[in-house]
Amino acid sequence: MTVARRLLMREPRLRNVRGVGIAACWAICVTVVAELGLTVGAWQITLAGESVLTGTELSAGDVVLLAAVVMWALGSLAAAVLFIVWLLRARENSEFLCDGKHSYARAWGGVGWFVPVAALWVPGRFVQQVAAASDPRIGARDAWIQNVKDSTVSVWWGFWIISFVANFLSVRVSGGSGDVLGVGALLLLTISTVTGGLAGVFAVLVIRMINRRQSARNPVPWWHAPA
Template sequence: MPAPRPVPGAAPHPRSPIGLGRAAVAALGLVIAVDLFAVFAGFKVYDVMGDLVNGATGDAVFHRADAAESLNSLAGKVQSGSMLVCVIVYLSWFVLVRGNAGVFDPAEQSMKPWWAVVGWFVPLLNFWYPRRITLEIWDASSPVGARRSHLLVNVWWTLWILSLLVDRVGYLEYGESAGDIRAAAGQTMIFDALHIAAAALAILVVLRLTRMQHEKALARAGVPVGL
């Protein structure tokens, strides 16, 4: 049976964000798990390099150093893979809720829909455009007359920006001495810790926005929630 054709002039319907919201939460959870593994691997490097800095020698300590470096390298590769998956899933959800926000309150959306993707990747602009879009989605999705607190979004975004800045600092040139490698490992662990905190708050943002949009769609008289 052919799908019904859209009725010209019909009001657009919001789409259910629940499926992609759950997928985004799962992807962010994966990132947290992998980051925890990376913290463990980074600590192994930090610990053994501390021994070398303090003058430890012998086959045992060098074997530990090699094992720690291998584990840390594996953690980096797994992190890259988990982040790629998360970016794809999260942006799919973000585009969907941005589209729904345009249905709920078009006047609230000051930016074109394509900024929901492009805004994350344009240098400098990506320090505030995604937050701005998120806040506009948040306001459009909030219940009518409800107090619109942006605290959760602002704290999440602050941690995300801090993690980016620490990551940039981590790209500064270090030497190949045990002390330099130890310093780099410590810097990486700080980044991973901030990244974990930001991902945990991102989960809360996804859950809250998904629930608000679902409830608002149900509250709209005569407007079905698309599946």
């Protein structure tokens, strides 16, 4: 038997989600702090009435804003990659621990965030079903997870949607007219930042909750669990 054949036939096992989950939590925290810095910098610049780097020297607001932009870009990229990697591993574990039927294939845990319109509900439902299938209170066999709702996941997803919509409207209101934003755009940006920060807090809680649930279950495949 070839090595490739043996690899294809290897026994399913639980994936380690703790390390990547912790890394995702830290990246989310960095992103939240950076978004706060972006908003504070935008308010300072707008109240001062001048754009970034229009003077001969950097102002305090310029420094805060530029540092926040770099932190946000790096933090957002890291948070997105780490969260998706964690989510796909957690989904694989949930299929190992519970035979509940998921509504979406594993690939939707990654691509679902980038599909227009579908991104408004697919990731939230995807995570809900991973959380349900990971819950030790739900049996390993003949489990029904389609309509199970977890309040922590629901609150996280609600804040995420509000933040996304507010940020989209902020960009539309500003019209891409420059660094100095109008009061309306800034208020929308502030709403996006606050709700995005809350979404970040609940995202960390969701990661910790699902990891804890999976650790609490009997670490055997569902097909070996007692009927």
